[in-house]
Amino acid sequence: MKAPRLINSIAQVHQAFGLAPPRHPLVSVVGVFDPARLDEIADTPIVSELYSISLKVGLTGSCLYGRNTYDYQDGTLVFIAPGQVVQYTAGGGVADHSQSWNLLFHPDLIRRSELGRCIGAYSFFHYEANEALHVSEAEKACLKDIIDKIVSEYSANIDRHSQELIVSNIKLLLDYCTRYYDRQFHTRTNLNKDITSDFEQVLHRYYLRHQHEEHGLPTVAYCGKEMGISPYYLSDLLKKETGRTASDYIHFFVLERAKNSLLGTRQSVTEVAYNLGFIYPQHFSKLFKSKVGVSPREYRKLGRADKDT
Structure with a gap:
């Protein structure tokens, strides 16, 4: 088994996948990771100190998440908390680049906020991969709108309101995900x-x-x-x-x-x-x-x- 690869910052993620330097040191939204880059780190356990929320649309391949291997399905939303281990398999790809996204944020971003105090209440960060959230087209659109607001906020000139607005939108995203999980629980009665x-x-x-x-x-x-x-x-x-x-x-x-x-x-x-x-x-x-x-x-x-x- 390969030694784990540690990810401690947003900048490390951008560097590892050949992306431009991040516009904000503590938060970033990236699209589909380059399959060739994913193949390079395939079968390597990754331990990240970041929160990650990812929507995968039309993804092929799988990842080892916690104790389970998970084959992504269309419209799958996966939550990963700092310290969890993820391991990708080689040969994966994404059919729909326009709808897939990955939101990454460092715990320092939310540490002094209301979200920092209540992030533990969003227990889906600790679900196993086979308990991932599956979202409808309308739900995807709602989440994408919030993601776009986060990107717009950190892409503009940073001022004293920027961090609060970014964090409040992340919390809004998580609150919607809570609602969608409730819907998933209800439909699986x-x-x-x-x-x-x-x-x-x-x-x-x-x-x-x-x-x-x-x-x-x-x-x-x-x-x-x-x-x-x-x-x-x-x-x-x-x-x-x-x-x-x-x-x-x-x-x-x-x-x-x-x-x-x-x-x-x-x-x-x-x-x-x-x-x-x-x-x-x-x-x-x-x-x-x-x-x-x-x-x-x-x-x-x-x-x-x-x-x-």
Whole structure:
């Protein structure tokens, strides 16, 4: 395996692909990368310190993104955060140069802005490649309009308003992408229900195999890995479908098992906690009270009182 190639600046990207020097040191929109240049770096892992948002229209070829190899489809929007690894294959090309674009920006561009404080909320930067966003013609046009405004702003004479306007347009772009992901979640309702069912099955198997005895409570990362889905995508998908994040859903599942044990067995609260995978019983009691409204002991008392009446 080749050693990773590190990209630390916009200027490095322009130099690597034979582009003219960037007009702004922290942000750039570039069109289609030269296929010959892509072939030169094919099969080389690239670790970039930049944010990247790319619309690929009519692209052939594939890239290794995270753990998955992704074959681009028409109108695919891919988000890459700093520190992620991308690896392109040789022989790719783009059929539609007019609609494809790559927005690159350095974290320093947004560091002191509202976007810098909330960029983590755009969880699609951490999705796997097979969870990319597919946009319609109307959506492509809307995003292209924002991209054109960003280019126009950094291409003009830079003044004290330039950075704020560039950043606000990047945030607007991300907000539209959030809307389009919501649309994609909604149009895949049947698939989402299958994933919700699969998620429940993963949790059931976790306890049937007694994995909690060695690993403690199930985690979102574990469930995502079992399902072949990134934790961020899984959590967002479940939130749209059930109103609960993946973490909330795990807590709900675990506490339902806890209720069954409290009312259906003579196990002490401590035993119930350990049998669910809690390392510290007090953490179980705290979570139970925060979600159920009463302590485990009070819940057991109330359940027995109802049974006696």
